[in-house]
Each structure stands twice: as structure tokens, then as C-alpha cells.
Amino acid sequence: MRNRGAKVLADTELKVVSKRLPKVDGKSIVRGEARYTKDFVPEGALFAKIVRSPYAHARIKKIDAAEALAVSGVELVLTHEDVPRIPYTTAGQNYPEPSPYDTFMLDNKVRFVGDRVAVVVARDRLTAERAARLVRIEYETLPAVFDPEEALKEGAPVIHDEPDSEGIHDPRRNVAARILAQVGDIDEEFRRADVVSEHTYYSQYEHQTPMEPHVTYSYVDESGRLVIITATQVPFHVRRIVARVNQIPIARVRVIKPRVGGAFGVKQEIILEDLCGHIALRTGRPVLMELARDEEFYGTRPRHPMKLTCKTGVMKDGTIVANEMRVVANTGAYGSHGLTVPSNTGSKSLPLYRARGIRYVAEVAYTNLPVAGAFRGYGAPQGYFAMECHMDEVAHEIGMDALEFKRKNLIRAGDKDPIAVKLGEGKEGFERVVRTCGIEECIQLARNAVGGGGKDRRAGPGLQAGPFRRAKRGIGFALCMHGTGIPGDDIAGATIKVNEDGSFNLLVGATDLGTGSDTVLAQMAAEVLGVSLADVIVYSSDTDFTPFDVGAYASSTTYVSGTAVVRAAEKVLRRLREVAAEVTGVEVDKLAFENGTFKTPGRGSISIREVALKSFYGETKQQISETASFLNVDCPPPFGACFAEVEVDLDTGKVLVTDIASAVDVGRAINPDLAEGQIVGCLAMGIGYALTEEMLFSPEGRMLNASLLDYKIPTSLDLPELKGFIVETVEPSGPFGVKSVGEVGMDPIAPAIANAIFSATGVRLRELPFTPEKVLTSLRAAGL
Amino acid sequence: MQVKITVNGDVFVLEAPAGETLVELLRRLGFKSVKDGCYTGTCGGCTVLMNERPVASCITLAAQADGASITTLEGLADGERMHPVQEAFLEVNAPQCGFCSPGMILTAVSFLRGNSDPTREEIREAIAGNMCRCSGYVKVIDAIMLAAGKLREGGSR
Numbered sequence: 001m002r003n004r005g006a007k008v009l010a011d012t013e014l015k016v017v018s019k020r021l022p023k024v025d026g027k028s029i030v031r032g033e034a035r036y037t038k039d040f041v042p043e044g045a046l047f048a049k050i051v052r053s054p055y056a057h058a059r060i061k062k063i064d065a066a067e068a069l070a071v072s073g074v075e076l077v078l079t080h081e082d083v084p085r086i087p088y089t090t091a092g093q094n095y096p097e098p099s100p101y102d103t104f105m106l107d108n109k110v111r112f113v114g115d116r117v118a119v120v121v122a123r124d125r126l127t128a129e130r131a132a133r134l135v136r137i138e139y140e141t142l143p144a145v146f147d148p149e150e151a152l153k154e155g156a157p158v159i160h161d162e163p164d165s166e167g168i169h170d171p172r173r174n175v176a177a178r179i180l181a182q183v184g185d186i187d188e189e190f191r192r193a194d195v196v197s198e199h200t201y202y203s204q205y206e207h208q209t210p211m212e213p214h215v216t217y218s219y220v221d222e223s224g225r226l227v228i229i230t231a232t233q234v235p236f237h238v239r240r241i242v243a244r245v246n247q248i249p250i251a252r253v254r255v256i257k258p259r260v261g262g263a264f265g266v267k268q269e270i271i272l273e274d275l276c277g278h279i280a281l282r283t284g285r286p287v288l289m290e291l292a293r294d295e296e297f298y299g300t301r302p303r304h305p306m307k308l309t310c311k312t313g314v315m316k317d318g319t320i321v322a323n324e325m326r327v328v329a330n331t332g333a334y335g336s337h338g339l340t341v342p343s344n345t346g347s348k349s350l351p352l353y354r355a356r357g358i359r360y361v362a363e364v365a366y367t368n369l370p371v372a373g374a375f376r377g378y379g380a381p382q383g384y385f386a387m388e389c390h391m392d393e394v395a396h397e398i399g400m401d402a403l404e405f406k407r408k409n410l411i412r413a414g415d416k417d418p419i420a421v422k423l424g425e426g427k428e429g430f431e432r433v434v435r436t437c438g439i440e441e442c443i444q445l446a447r448n449a450v451g452g453g454g455k456d457r458r459a460g461p462g463l464q465a466g467p468f469r470r471a472k473r474g475i476g477f478a479l480c481m482h483g484t485g486i487p488g489d490d491i492a493g494a495t496i497k498v499n500e501d502g503s504f505n506l507l508v509g510a511t512d513l514g515t516g517s518d519t520v521l522a523q524m525a526a527e528v529l530g531v532s533l534a535d536v537i538v539y540s541s542d543t544d545f546t547p548f549d550v551g552a553y554a555s556s557t558t559y560v561s562g563t564a565v566v567r568a569a570e571k572v573l574r575r576l577r578e579v580a581a582e583v584t585g586v587e588v589d590k591l592a593f594e595n596g597t598f599k600t601p602g603r604g605s606i607s608i609r610e611v612a613l614k615s616f617y618g619e620t621k622q623q624i625s626e627t628a629s630f631l632n633v634d635c636p637p638p639f640g641a642c643f644a645e646v647e648v649d650l651d652t653g654k655v656l657v658t659d660i661a662s663a664v665d666v667g668r669a670i671n672p673d674l675a676e677g678q679i680v681g682c683l684a685m686g687i688g689y690a691l692t693e694e695m696l697f698s699p700e701g702r703m704l705n706a707s708l709l710d711y712k713i714p715t716s717l718d719l720p721e722l723k724g725f726i727v728e729t730v731e732p733s734g735p736f737g738v739k740s741v742g743e744v745g746m747d748p749i750a751p752a753i754a755n756a757i758f759s760a761t762g763v764r765l766r767e768l769p770f771t772p773e774k775v776l777t778s779l780r781a782a783g784l
Numbered sequence: 785m786q787v788k789i790t791v792n793g794d795v796f797v798l799e800a801p802a803g804e805t806l807v808e809l810l811r812r813l814g815f816k817s818v819k820d821g822c823y824t825g826t827c828g829g830c831t832v833l834m835n836e837r838p839v840a841s842c843i844t845l846a847a848q849a850d851g852a853s854i855t856t857l858e859g860l861a862d863g864e865r866m867h868p869v870q871e872a873f874l875e876v877n878a879p880q881c882g883f884c885s886p887g888m889i890l891t892a893v894s895f896l897r898g899n900s901d902p903t904r905e906e907i908r909e910a911i912a913g914n915m916c917r918c919s920g921y922v923k924v925i926d927a928i929m930l931a932a933g934k935l936r937e938g939g940s941r
Contacts, residue, residue, distance in 0.1 A: 022874050029882035030870040030889065032817025032857030039816040126803075211821045211829055211883040211917055261819070261883030262917050293822040514881025514918055673877035677919060681880065684920030708826040708915065716908040716921040724922070 015595070017527040017736050020673045023519045024538055025259065025512070034259045037215045037231045038290060045217070045286040046075060048279050049128035051118040051135050052299065053110035056144035056368035056701035057157060060108050063118060064136040071131040073123040075283060080106040083278060086245050087165050090301070091336040091373065092234030092268045094489050094550055098425065100167035100176060100335040102160050105245055105274050110139075111159050111333035112368050113702045114298040121279055121287065145174070146701055148330040148365035149307070159333060159366040168335065169364075176335035179343055179362040181423035186357030189322035193313025196322075197394045201310070201386040202767040205330075205695035206303040206688075208375050209713050212261020213296040216272040216289050218280035226253045226277050231260045233268040233511050234551035239543045241270050242277045253277070257541035263513040264685070265374035268553045269301045269336065294706035301373025302695060304341050305330045308386035313357070318400050320409045323355040325383065327362040332371040338364045340425050341372070341379040344483075347429070348747070349383030351417040351637075352481050353391070353409040358419055368701050374553060376682070377746040380482060381689065385768060388478035388751030393764065402755070403443070406479055413437040420635070430487045432635055436729035436739070438665030439479060442641035445725045449661035450643040451475045468649040472784075473658070475645045476755025481637040482744035484667075484734070485556035490632035492561035493547025494568040496525060497625040498576070500616050502609030503535045506568075509549025510561035511541045515742060516674035517557045521565045523670050524735055528569035530596030530608055547627055555740035558670060560632045562735040567628035575624045579615045580606055636731045638739040639665040642686075642748035646756040650784055653776025655757060657687055661723035662749065667731040667739030678741045679724035686749020688714045694769050787850045791815060792859025806832070806841035806849050810856060817857040817886040821915075828914035831887030832856050838887075838894045840913075857886040860893065868934035869893050869927070878927035880918035888914045892928045900936055904929065 028034040065077035087101035106116055118135055122128035143157040150156055151174040160171040169175045190196055216230040226248070232238050235255040243250045260267065272289040279287045291299060306329045313322035325346055331338035346360030395405035411417070413434050420432035495507040506525050512518040522536040529536075540546060549561055573593065580598040581588040584606055592599040599605040615624050645659040662683050669675035692712035696704040705711045712718075724745075730737030750768060758764050763778045787800045791813065800809055807830040810818045818841055819829035825843035832841045833855040860867045866874070869892050879885040888911060895910040896902070902910070907928045908921070916924060 020877070023877055023879070025882070026874045026877065026879060029879045029885050030857075030873045031861055031866065032815075032886050034882050035816065036819075036883065043812075209917055211827060211881065211915060212819070213821065260881060261821075262881040264917070293824065293827075514879075514883075516877075516880070671877075673923070674880075677877065677880050677923060680920040680922040681918050685917070707824060708822050709824070713915065713917060714920075715912050715915060716925070717912045719920060721904070722920045722922050724920075 015527060016523045016533055017670050018668065019671065021523065021533050021671060023516050024522055025518060036212060036259045036261055037217055037229050038288065040229050040258065041217045041288045042286060045288050046121050046123060046283065047125045047128045048119050048121045048276060048287055048289045049132045050116050051120060051132045053113060053115040053117050055110060055139055055141050056113050057142040057159070058110050058139040059142065060110065060117065060137060061140050062138040067136060068120055068131040068134040071127060071134065073127040074120060074131045076121040077118060077135060078106065079118045080104070080108045084245065084247055088241060088245050089336055090270045092237035092270060092551060095240060098339050098427065099337055100165065102165040102168055103334050105278065109162065112370055113700065114370060115333060119275055121283065144368035144701055146367050146369055146697065148328050148367055151365040151367045152363060159368060174366040175363060176331045176366050177339035177342065177364040179360065181346065181360045181419060183358040183418045183422060184356045186322050186324060186359045189357035190313045193321050194316045195398055196311065196313045197397055198309060198311040199390050199393055199766065201308045201389060203306045203382045203385055204768050205305050206375065206693045207297050207695055207711060208264035208266035208302065209711065210262030210264060210266060213291040213293060214267065214271045214300060216276040217286065218276045219286035220280055220284050226281055227256065228253065228273050228277050229256045229258060230273050231267055232257050233263050233513060233553055235511060235541045235543055236509060236548050237551060238270055238273050242273050245274050246278050246281060254544045257511055260513045264376045265378065265553065266300050268374040268551065271300055293708060297695060297706040297711060298370045298703040301336055301371055303375040304372035304379065304382065306345065306382045308382060310386050310390035312390065312394050314394060314398060318398060318405045318408050320353050320355045322357040323350060323353060324359040325350060325387065329362060329364045330367050330369065330372065331364050332367060332369045334371045335366065336371055337373045341374065343423055343425065344379035345383035347419055347423040348380035348482055349387045350419050351411055352479065354411060354415070360419065360423060369697060370703065376685065377743050378554065381746050381750065384478065384480050384747040385750045388748060389754045389766065392755045392758065403477065410439060411481065425486045425489060434637060435733065436636065436667065436731045437639055438727040438729045439639035439641065441727045442639055442663035442665055443479070445663040445727065446641045446643040446661040447477065449723045450659045451645040468647060468651070470650040471647045472650060472760040473645065473647045474756050474760025475643060476752050476759050477641065477643040478748035478751035478755060480640045480744060480747035482555060482740065482747060483635040483637060484559045484740040485632040485635060486554045487633050487635045490550050490554065490556045490560045491629060492549040492564040493627060493629045494561065494564040495547050495625060495627040496568045496572045498572060498612050498615060500613050502531065502612040503537060504529060506536050506538045506565065507546045508538070508540045508561055508565065509546045510557050511549065511552040513552050515552065515678065516671060517552065517561065520558055520670040520674060521561060524562050524565050525569045528566055529573060530593065547629070555742045555744065556632065558738050559734050559740055560630060562738060564628050564630040566735040567630060568626050571626035571628055572624060575626065576608060576611050576615065579618065580611045582620060583611065583614050583618060634733045636667070636733055636739045638667065638741060638744040640744045640748055642752040644752040644756045646753060646760055648757055648760045648775065650779060653772035653779060655691055655770050655775055657720055657753060659720055661725065662745050663725035663727055664741060664745050665727040665729050666741040667734050668728050668737035669726050670736060670738060672726055675726050675741045676724045679726070679745045680722045682745030683722045683724060683749060684714050684719055686746055687719060689768065690750040690753040691769050785847055787846055789849050790853040792855060800846035804846040806844040806846050809846040810841060810854065815856040815858055819883055819886060821883065828887045829884055831890050831914060833890050833894055836894065838891050855890065857889060867893065868938060869896065869931040872927040872931035872934060876923050876927045876930060878919065878923040884914055884916045888916065888924060892931065896932055896935055900932060902932055
């Protein structure tokens, strides 16, 4: 659903952009012809299986692979003694990565249950799995620590005691990173405030759970170069990191990303490529590595669990004067994205409300649990869960309507984001001004869509309803803003090559994960060049053949890669205009360009197709091909609002989301179908985050629910009709006015549901997810 | 054991090693649209039609498919002419990453054979065994509703 209300856009001239066109890869997908990483693997490729630690914390004393090697079909067993020892981070970030270099391809120590110990390479999966069980490993177990606050205490087991890691804030105290950012004299503001309110919230390990698990296929080509076909968000970072840890030149590595079966952040990580590439180089044979579903859960990079304390000072009239967030984040056994995710927790959420004093403090702890990493929202969903619940509580405490209270304090167009300059992506920040803000339209759309438009035609709190014998119903909401790319960091390149028939090859490093970036980038190129979408042939994410792009993360692609595409298309159009001038004998600046045709004053017109042909076979024969690059220097915020209606079963504690709507100010939607897909996809994922998704661990640190049966992502039966709305504003810094849409919709869902539960029952839940046992315990404690 | 299996109308007679699953056999034969996301029959990515009924091919032994007729997504279109369910998925942009689409589309085809005029709730029940992490099922259900209409108008398939 798309709002065409308040802001009518001057988009009547647009022919391709802003249109609901089928994805460029859609036909191959629905015909079963789309090719994903594993579909490229030839018969006879080796399979490499990782041997994983059964202990949360241990030193490896001895590895005896003789028995495994004796199995027929086993080619190789590799341990830490066989591979280069180079500290690195698995985080696929810009160089130099802001994450600590605290990881080794294989190490002599293990730091969580499931950590990599060795790898068995065999003729097929079954043989490799069988042999992996025969690798004899002698461990010296060490005391382990699972609670981040315990880990930070004096005397806790030291998880990173190796001398050669780099960039850890304080390894002896298990501190991976520490963050402090402050605006104004916040302590004075707290003293001046009429009311100071403080609450603490907890968030869980949530897993991305893409339908395609991590998979990588490597081989050495006929010229001795390493080719890695892999399900990744960051092909260029993979190339650089794999080259470095294997001590080979970047020039010797080619990374190709085919279709990817979902990613959501977990594929912004070098999970398999380092080892898989190493084995291909070592054996000269094609090698497949693919995680089993249980390994996908504990062996990858789920969302950081956090303890978040919000403290706010308000005046009697509801004006916020001081706003503080203090976080303890659990990065697990390694610090991948350990500084930047918790940075974003503050920098994405705190600017939403104006305050003279703002402070963000975070401590990031190592524990002996699975490694956290990038997950859609990148720290912001944790921050918004805490802050949007907390602001609801503050409003309640000062006797004000929550919507009125939040509206009164919201950031508006024209405001500077005060925290951006203090809190960047693991370094100093940047000037950020809000130029477009559609949050009011988001509020109205989402509010009107849920439970009878705020008037609540069906019920107030307390009515029996739905399938439950004794239930309470209520509506809650949450607001958010997010970012678009990483200023000063994101760069993207695009090349456009002219063909004789007026078709164009668009080559982009940008990485389509199923998001539809190939399609929207082609739509933008087609719009500039005045041709149809079918005339633009997209090829993306091949480090040999496409220009550099940092990859698909930070909600950057449409904005950052899109700008590079528009620039390349404009350069190509200039060159074609010169050809048109030459052919028609009219001066370049006298030519008008409309609907794919150059028009002369008085000498007729010539289509871009004819010009393309003439560029090859006319007077001046040439291949027109242009490359453009874009460095992102801004971070325009998309805004969002979610309204949710829930029924809480008083007998079992089950929470049913009966109605939910999310509206997002995306800038302009290049392809509304695909933008809506992101918004409702976030809604589903957010409901899972709020109600059912949680990685559970035994007291020894072993994950208890590492399967799709026991880790509950929503199925079609677990969701109501999800209502997603696009609100369009035209962002002046974005190509065609775009901001972003990939992550923002994740931010407000869990707090909207928490606030709905409160409005239904008067019971405040501060710990995700809201499972029936937790809800029932709270209901009983409140005497319900 | 030796297995005789019909896939998308072609007959294959081949040796299936003990323990080989149907998904492994089909992918070995080149039917790469069949996706294996969990190997436990949970995600639905490996759904194929076996004698017209949807099965999870990752928990079906190749031996169990001996003598059976299998349809994979590759076999659904009639040359260039796509099945109405495929057309509908394309038209409403139902697939995002597309990894669940083969199983989802085949489940929908089978479901619509038994229910030509479904409600959205009935569709929800029909696809409950096909997990999708991208879409929230919104456009998937839109597509199946649209396909039902196409099938009612178009008749036979």
C-alpha cells in the first residue's frame, strides 16, 4: 500500500523509476532457473566439514587426525598447525575494519561451543561428516563465562589471552569495545528536570535464519587464480580478507556472488570463504563448504544481546531535557562488529527525540557464547526496543498521552542530529541535518490502519475476544528513524557500456541478496537513458568484472550504488549526445533529450538506438563505456511508525498480534513492490523478535534449539495480515529522492508490541522475547 | 538400489546409493531448483510434487520414489508459457531472495488443484510448511489469490 496523500510528487514524468516492475531476476526464479552458490558445484567436488568445539572455553593440547585420515575418501585434515596464523576479523567491513583483529583461521584455543577446531576434507559430505567425528582432540578445559556483566568483573576468565590479537579495548577485562558520547551538560539537565525516569530492558540472541545457509564453493582456475563463488553481502571485502589471511595477492582472487537465498546481515561476514579458499589453493581441487542448519545457528553471527538502561529527564509540560542510554552488549567469543553495532544502538535511536543533554555509554563484553554480528537494524532494534518502551513508560508516569508526548519531542525536518557528530561508525562522526521527514504521515497511516483507526471499533482493553477464554486486548505503537549508508565510508562504482542496438550493460559491484537491488539500479539507469528496463542488462557482484562496491549493508545500496549508477548513466548520455550532435550536425547544447530521443531544432530527431549504432559504425567509431564512483558523505534518515493490536491470553500468557501496520518514509520508492516487500518482511521478522525468536543455551553454553523446529521464525500461520505502507518524501541528496528501506522497518516492531501488551494488561514487559511463560509470570505477579 | 523415476515427464533409470534422499538424487540429475535448507523436512525448500502431492524431498528416500512421477519447478512451465501460479508470482513480485519460491510455487499448484476459490486464511494453512524469511508471506498470498483467479478464468491447468 502506498500513500499518495499529503505530498504529491512531481513524478508524472518518470517512465521506469517509481513503477511496479517485475524484478529482473523474477522470471528465472519462478521458472526454477535462478542459480545459487551450490548450484554451480560440479560432480566430484570435495566437501569440507568443520570439526567444532564441544567446550565453551578450552585449550587444544593435541589433535590426532590419523583415524580420520584413514577413512577411505578423506583427502586432508587441517588444524591450527597447518594454516597461517594471522589475526583478522570475520566482519566484512571497510578497510581498516573497526572490529578487533581477534580471530584466527584455526586457533589453538576454543572460545565457545561450536568454535572451529579443524576441518576435514573428503570426497563427499557423508564421508567428511563421518571422518570429522574421528578426529581425536585433547582439550584442557578452562573456566567459562556466559553473562556479559560477569565477564567484565575482575577475576573473570580471560577469553582473549593470546598475545597477537589487535584492537581489543581491554583484553584482560574481556572488554572488546567501550563507547562514550555526550551532547550538552546532561548532568545539569537531569538536575533541572521535573521528573527523572529510568528503566532497564534486556534483548536476546536473535538469529537471521536465511533460508539458504552459508555456502561457499572455491576452485583454482586454469591460470592459477582462486575463484570463490559464495553467498555473501560483501564480495570485495571477501576478496581482500581471504587474500590477506592466505597470504596471496588480491589480484589472485576472484569472488563471485550469484543469487543469494537471504542474508539479513549474517552474510556480511567471512564465515567459510577463508578456509574454503585455503583448501582449494592447497588441493587444487574444487571444494564445497556448506553449513548444516544447526551450524548456521551457532556458527555464524546473530544479533547482539544487550542490557539497556534508559534514563530521561522531562519537564512537567512533557519536554525532554536529558536523554541517556547505557548499554552492556554481549559480543560473544569474538568482537566481529563489536564496536560498530553497539555504536549504532545509540546513534540510530537517540536522535529521534530533541534534548539539550544526550549521553550514550556502552561496554561490549566478550563471553563464551556464539559470536554476534550484523543483523538487519545493526543495533538499532535493541536501542528502539528499550527507548520506545521507556518513552511510553515516561509518558504514563507524567500522565501524558504517549503519542502526544512523543510528538512534542520528535526531531523535525531542518533539525541537526546532535549525536551524529559525536558518535560515528566506530570513530568520530559527521554533520547530519534532517532534510526530509515523513514521520507524521507514517503515524497517521499506521494508526488509522490498526484496530479501527485508533477509535477502536471493536473493543477497549478488557474485552474477551479471539480464540481465548479470558483475554485482554490493547493497541501500542512505536516510532523510529534510521540511517542510509555510512558517511565517509561507503563507496560504490558503476560501469555502463553501450551496445549497438541501444541496449546497455550495467556492471555494478552492488550486491543483490534478494532485496531487488539489481532491479532498482537498472530502473534508475533506464530512466536516465530514456530506455526500458529490458534494455538494461545488469551484471553484479563479480570482483573481476564489476567495479568496487562496499557491499550490501547499512541500508546503503539504493542510495549509494544508485548515485553511482545515475552518474555513470549521465556520463554515457553526454557521450551519446556528442555522437548525436555529430550525426545531426547540430551543436551539442541545442539537442533536447526526451523519451529516449535526441531532438534537434528543425532537423528532426534521432533515437538513442540509432545513436548507439552510429557510435560504433558512424564517422567516429568508438566503444562508449563510462564508470562513475560515489563516496557517501551523508546519512539521510528514513522514518517509521508501527501500530500493533494484541490479545493477551490471561490463562496461558500467549500473545497474539491481531492487527499490525508499519509505515516507512523511504524517500522515493524506486520500485514500490520491492519497497513494500522490505517493510512487511521487517514486520514479520520484528514479530518473531518480539514473541518467539531466541537462541537458548545450556549452563555449559551449548545451544539448545539449533533447528528450525525449535528456533521459531514465523510461519504463515503465526502472522496476521501484515499492513505495510510507503510514505514518500523526496530526499534532495538521494538519486531520484531515495533514502532507504531495508532495515528501518525492523526498529519499531518489538516496542510497539510491548506497548500494546501494556495497554492491554497494564503489565510492562522489559525482556525480549515475550514468550507465554514470561508473560504469564508477569500477569500472575500483577494479580491478573 | 536401482531406481526408476519419472521427472517432469522424462524417465530416468539409475543407481541410488543406500540412504540417498530424493533431493540429492534430483539435484544430481540437474534439477537444481530443488533447494535444501534444513535436511529435516522443516523449511519446505525441497518441496516437489510426487504423484501430484507435495512432499519434502529431503526426508524422502530416493528408494521411496521408485516408480513415482515427480514434478519440480523446472517442469511446471510449458516451454515459454508459464503456469498461472508462476505468472502470478512474477507479476506481484512475490519472490524476494527466491530460495523458498520453488517449494512455495509447487505447494500452491497442488493446493489450487483442490481449492479453486480459496480464502487468504486457507492459503495461510496451505503454505504453513513452506518457510519464507523475506516476505512475511504477504505478496506470496497475493500471488496465490491472483493465480486462483487466473486458473478459474483459464480453466484446465
